[in-house]
Amino acid sequence: VNMGTALIYDEEMTRYKLLWVDPACKIEVPERLVVSYGALVENGLADRCVSIPVREATDADILLVHSEEYLEAVKKTPYMTLEELKEFTLQYGDVYFHPNIYHCAKLALGATLQLVDNVMTGKVRNGLALVRPPGHHSMRSAASGFCIFNNVAIAAQYVKQKYGVKRVLIVDWDIHHGQGVQYSFEDDPSVLYFSWHRYEHQKFWPNLRESDFDVVGKEKGAGSTINVPWNKVKMQNSDYLSIFFHVLLPVAYEFSPDLVLVCAGFDSAIGDPEGEMCATPDIFAHLTHLLMNLAGGKLCAVLEGGYNLKSLAQSVCQTVHSLLGDPAPRPANLEGPCNSALESLQCVRSAHRKYWSCLKHAGSLKYTLIVNVLSFSTIRENFIKDADDKDAVTLSSLIALVDKMEKNEVVLTRDLLYSNLFFYISVLSQGCSDASGFIQAVLGLLLPLGYEYDPSLVLLVQTPGSGICDSVWQQLTGLLQGLAQGHILVLMQRTCIDPTCSSLLGDAAPSLGQLHAAPPEDVEAVENLRQRLKADWKLLQTTDEPDD
Ligand SMILES: NCCCNCCCCCS
């Protein structure tokens, strides 16, 4: 059942701004919230959300991450003169203070905690906190990068303490490295921090060595920090999706979080002066959708950066559309990751190979993933001779088609593809009852293929006796709704009706629990098929060696 999407916003958070000249800070303006909230209202999205009031964070909330000295110092800022504020600001980097910023920082944190409370108590399924000042750069005893209190880091500690949450996933899709979050959890295996960020071999702010791919966490936390450096600008949708398919999602499903927190910065979108990337706002509909079947759908997105007012507003709307369960727009002209992205992808995967079984490859072939791709014209010619309306592909003809297609195995190659085709997937598995192997096949093979095909319809067929359990089937049905604007047709046996219908109605799939290593033969099956197919399908690539 879908308990709805929370939207947490208060215009008080627009009431602070830069009071002096500082080129590094002039982009962080109140209008960021005004245009974001305004766009949600204009697009009728605000009305579809559950409006939850903000609250002021308490000292106890703040002290979950920050030191008493730091809090005491910040408490003095409302009473400072302009000169004293300037002086106080000098000790930190790329941040500014204002008489009202402490109040707004408490509201931003309070808004975040209201969101996690309402999600954790089941009042809503997911939500967005539209806040400023942002949080992911602030550290235990220092403000940084426009951030005063680390909203998301505090939220993670808060839910562990208040709700006994065992595992929290933090996805930081902001274009800057949230070093404040990383420092809070580097030795904590219960919080998995994922961040991609413009890096340019440490030449981009905050210019930290510890933002690189080989910094993976310390002691017990080894493996629970995932850093993906972008060493070039102009990264596109394909680059972002590749990292999700081949790094974040496999690890996230293996980790199986109880809650997903998103450092939702939109400076990673096209037009942003900081990121200088080329990913379009609609990609955030997909990034959100791809995370929504984790943690039983419990997802809290908290605004971080985003400095191009136009793309910020659009990206915020795309995110809320997905949170509300609206189908994501078809991802236009995906062309596969660029070499720089592939290099980062390869580096991150090898740095984490020893911590996450999903990133290993080994073993021998066990089950066959038969992927049949036929264009409507092929269908008409071969299977639907008698259809009176030549263009009608009726359900009965599809069922007839499916029966016939079960027999032939077609390894897809590019020349098979026409426009307006649909994507027929049948997973024939001799005894592949293993959720882990199957999910890794879905994430590392099926989704990249599907996104690159960009079909107009997905036909999902449950092969009799495929041994796929309900919750895995629901994950598959849920994830595939990111394709074809959610136009999915499922042909199945009676047994699977309920779980399938709940997924088609937009309910989040139940968590699969922590995934152990997939049987080597399953892994090899996917790996072999991926090797065979990746010459034709760029989104399947994970390294820049053509035949790695
Ligand atoms: N060109 C201005 C330099 C700004 N550097 C700090 C950026 C903080 C972003 C927070 S999401």
Ligand SMILES: [Zn+2]
């Ligand atoms: Zn940022």
